[in-house]
Amino acid sequence: MLLMVLPAVGLLAVFYYTPILGSVIAFQDYSPYVGIKDSPWVGLANFQWLMLDASFWDATLNTLSITAFQLVFYFPVPIMLAILLDSIVRPRVRLLMQSIVYMPHFFSWVLVVSLFQQMFGGAGLLSQILREHGYRGIDLMTNPDTFILLVTAETIWKDAGWGTIIFLAALAAIDQNQYEAAAVDGAGRWRRMWHITLPGLRPVIILLLILRLGDALNVGFEQFFLQRDAVGREAAEVLDTFVYWRTLLTGEWSYGAAAGLVKGVVGLVLIVIANKVAHRFGEQGIYQRT
Amino acid sequence: MTTRAYRTIPAWAERPSPAGRAAKAAVLTLIAAAILFPLYMVTLTSLSTQEAVSAAGGLVTRPSPGHLSFAAYRELFAGGVVTRAVLVSLGVTGVGTAISLAVTVLAAYGLSRTGSLLHRPILFLILLTFLFVPGMIPSYLVVSSLGLIDTYWALILPSAVWAFNLVVMRAFFMNIPREIMDSARIDGAGEFRILWRIVLPMSKGVTAVIGLFYAVGYWNAFFNAVLYLNDTSMWPLQLVLRQYVLQGQSIYAGQSGESIVAGQNLPPSLAVQMAIVVVAMIPVLFIYPFVQKHFTKGVVIGAVKG
Numbered sequence: 001m002l003l004m005v006l007p008a009v010g011l012l013a014v015f016y017y018t019p020i021l022g023s024v025i026a027f028q029d030y031s032p033y034v035g036i037k038d039s040p041w042v043g044l045a046n047f048q049w050l051m052l053d054a055s056f057w058d059a060t061l062n063t064l065s066i067t068a069f070q071l072v073f074y075f076p077v078p079i080m081l082a083i084l085l086d087s088i089v090r091p092r093v094r095l096l097m098q099s100i101v102y103m104p105h106f107f108s109w110v111l112v113v114s115l116f117q118q119m120f121g122g123a124g125l126l127s128q129i130l131r132e133h134g135y136r137g138i139d140l141m142t143n144p145d146t147f148i149l150l151v152t153a154e155t156i157w158k159d160a161g162w163g164t165i166i167f168l169a170a171l172a173a174i175d176q177n178q179y180e181a182a183a184v185d186g187a188g189r190w191r192r193m194w195h196i197t198l199p200g201l202r203p204v205i206i207l208l209l210i211l212r213l214g215d216a217l218n219v220g221f222e223q224f225f226l227q228r229d230a231v232g233r234e235a236a237e238v239l240d241t242f243v244y245w246r247t248l249l250t251g252e253w254s255y256g257a258a259a260g261l262v263k264g265v266v267g268l269v270l271i272v273i274a275n276k277v278a279h280r281f282g283e284q285g286i287y288q289r290t
Numbered sequence: 291m292t293t294r295a296y297r298t299i300p301a302w303a304e305r306p307s308p309a310g311r312a313a314k315a316a317v318l319t320l321i322a323a324a325i326l327f328p329l330y331m332v333t334l335t336s337l338s339t340q341e342a343v344s345a346a347g348g349l350v351t352r353p354s355p356g357h358l359s360f361a362a363y364r365e366l367f368a369g370g371v372v373t374r375a376v377l378v379s380l381g382v383t384g385v386g387t388a389i390s391l392a393v394t395v396l397a398a399y400g401l402s403r404t405g406s407l408l409h410r411p412i413l414f415l416i417l418l419t420f421l422f423v424p425g426m427i428p429s430y431l432v433v434s435s436l437g438l439i440d441t442y443w444a445l446i447l448p449s450a451v452w453a454f455n456l457v458v459m460r461a462f463f464m465n466i467p468r469e470i471m472d473s474a475r476i477d478g479a480g481e482f483r484i485l486w487r488i489v490l491p492m493s494k495g496v497t498a499v500i501g502l503f504y505a506v507g508y509w510n511a512f513f514n515a516v517l518y519l520n521d522t523s524m525w526p527l528q529l530v531l532r533q534y535v536l537q538g539q540s541i542y543a544g545q546s547g548e549s550i551v552a553g554q555n556l557p558p559s560l561a562v563q564m565a566i567v568v569v570a571m572i573p574v575l576f577i578y579p580f581v582q583k584h585f586t587k588g589v590v591i592g593a594v595k596g
Contacts, residue, residue: 001406001481008397008451009412015432015448016419022428032431084317089299093318099582100322106502106574108510110528114535114567115328118349125331128348157324165585176300183302222513226536243426248517253427260425268422 026258039254046258056259058234059242066238067216069148070155075212077156078163079205083197085164086171098168101161109222112158116150117141141227144235151223166204174200206281214274217267239263329571336362336564343560362565371530372566378442379509379527383573386446386508391501393451398459399485419453426517433518444518445511445526452507455500462496463489495584502581509573531570535563 026046028039050056081101088094104112119125120140127137140146178196187195221240228236228245237245239259247256299305306314335343335350342350342357366372400406401413429448438444466489474484490497512528519525 001400001403002408004396004400004481004485005412007393008456009415011393011447011451012416012419012453014436015429015450016424017415018432019424019428020422022431023425025428025431032434081321084314087314088318097318097322098585099579100325102582102585103575103578104325106506106510106578107571108512108528108531110512110532110536111510111567111570114531115332117536118332118564118567119328123348125349125351128346131347161325180300180302183304189304225513225516226532229537240426247427248430253431256427257425260427264423264425271421 023257023261023264025254026261028254030254030257032253042254046254047262049255050258050262055233055237055246056242059237059239062235063217063219063238066148066151066219067212070152070219071209071212073152074155074160075209077160079167079201081160082164082167082171083193086168098161098164101164103161104158105162107158109158109220109226112154113223113226116154116157120150142230144231147227147231147235151227154223155220166208167201170201170204171197207278210274210278210281214271215267216270217263332564332567332571336561336568338561340559340561348560349564362559362561365562366565366569371525372527372569374523375525375527375530376569378524380573382442382445382511382526383505383508385442386450387501387505389446390450390452390455390504390508391497394456394459394500394504395485395490395497397451398456398463399481399489401456402460402463404464416453416456430517439518440521440524442524445514446508449507449511449514452504455503459493459496459500462493466492498581499584502577505577506574527566527570531566535566538563 022036025036025039027041027043028036029042029045030036030039085094085097085101088097107115117124121127122137122139122141124139124141127139131137140150143150174196179192182192182196217239219238221238224236224238224241225244228241233245240263243256243259243263247253247259331349331351334353335346337358337360338346338350338354339357339359339361342354345354397416401409401416403409433439433444433448438447470488471484474488479487510528511526512532515526515529519529522529
């Protein structure tokens with residue numbers, strides 16, 4: 001038995017647990033030529049620098065704004081879409097629609113951003129149509145002011161369909177007799193949705209909401225990495241891209257490790273808090289109380 | 291579960307009004323079009339002649355007979371950067387998926403036997419990976435100190451095990467009735483044999499879905515190549531896609547001064563760019579229908595619920 005588990009445990013030990021131990025370089029002035037053993041220890045100096053670094057706080061603010069914005073404008077979309085899909089009567093139409101809306105989830109971010117560029121970029125379809133009708137073309141791919149709308153639209157296009165799966169499962173678990181009873185008592189379509197469908201979805205909605213809050217510092221790295229150059233640092237720098245550009249490219253290893261460690265620890269704390277809240281609501285959370 | 295199929299509207303429900311039905315049909319069509327139409331235009335443009343693209347002033351939206359051509363694809367596959375990138379991506383995806391699936395299936399089966407030696411601590415170590423993400427820098431240093439920079443192993447090994455997939459698979463194995471395996475054990479079958487002959491054949495659906503998740507992950511992987519491959523001649527397709535389509539770089543890019551398509555030294559035409567997009571898309575579109583039916587059989591629902 002142990003033999004079977006060994007390869008997986010070995011891979012995790014090397015590529016997951018060793019980097020966690022390696023995070024000690026956040027407390028050093030690490031140089032790859034000297035190695036971890038001989039690099040000088042500097043205590044919390046890297047973290048002090050980080051706290052005084054305006055671009056770190058800009059990246060944090062961007063990350064949190066995007067999380068907040070998407071909580072309002074992305075989060076409800078899969079719920080509404082799931083209710084719509086669930087209301088399709090003909091099984092074949094329903095299956096077809098499910099196949100279509102799940103699909104973009106499997107495309108890479110490079111592909112999705114490329115497609116959006118072809119639609120909304122300076123040489124894209126939208127500009128093409130505008131120019132044909134005598135207007136000036138617009139380039140939404142490089143405009144920092146509308147960037148948050150753009151990334152939210154991309155996220156909706158790619159993942160809203162896939163996000164319906166868990167809600168569809170919850171919808172299928174709602175007892176159909178409730179609907180019948182309500183209809184017999186004279187509740188119309190909308191009242192049934194309000195009093196049966198939404199309460200039926202409530203546990204899943206609360207769970208996902210809490211998990212999203214626990215994951216507030218992660219907004220999808222590749223999506224921002226790919227668009228940061230076109231839009232500019234001010235709008236598109238998030239915490240992960242900050243670590244990459246500010247440190248990996250300049251060789252300030254310890255500084256980058258410190259930023260990564262701060263993000264990891266804050267993320268861990270948020271998840272633990274989110275789970276506590278989930279338990280308070282009587283939900284499972286991602287790990288159970290033991 | 292999602293295929294709960296009522297063929298008729300239940301008797302107690304109100305009949306939908308014609309206007310309501312039309313509105314719903316319109317919304318559904320709009321959603322489907324928002325997803326499919328970009329894919330259609332990109333494909334059409336990649337199949338269009340230079341004249342058709344110039345006439346459209348960009349993406350071709352309507353097919354015009356006589357202006358279809360495979361020239362862009364012939365250029366791409368005549369050798370050069372794209373051909374090699376496709377081979378790299380196929381190779382990494384194939385080898386990576388095989389390794390990931392093997393490791394995941396073995397570990398999931400091993401851990402599905404509750405009560406075996408070290409079962410709980412190992413499970414805990416795996417679940418912990420959900421909670422804490424080690425930083426980019428220490429991960430880079432580990433890969434680098436193992437000498438994996440500028441090797442294809444750097445694209446496979448660090449991401450070979452997804453704890454999520456492992457947990458899903460284990461949950462599935464745990465639902466297989468104990469008695470089946472116990473009777474095989476009494477008949478003298480070893481654990482590997484039980485896994486191969488009994489458990490796996492009963493788990494085709496979940497294995498297919500997890501395999502798809504891994505394969506798509508490897509095919510789409512982008513950032514690990516940015517991080518771990520300095521040698522642009524080793525680039526997988528996603529990086530080539532970014533460079534030539536997203537950044538619209540001309541041909542001299544690439545340290546070797548090699549052209550994107552053999553024997554050409556101009557920026558790639560829109561048709562060629564769109565052909566790269568289609569090539570990046572095709573494997574996903576090709577495998578998807580075969581695995582998709584398992585999503586609706588509840589595999590993924592179980593998966594998402596964990």
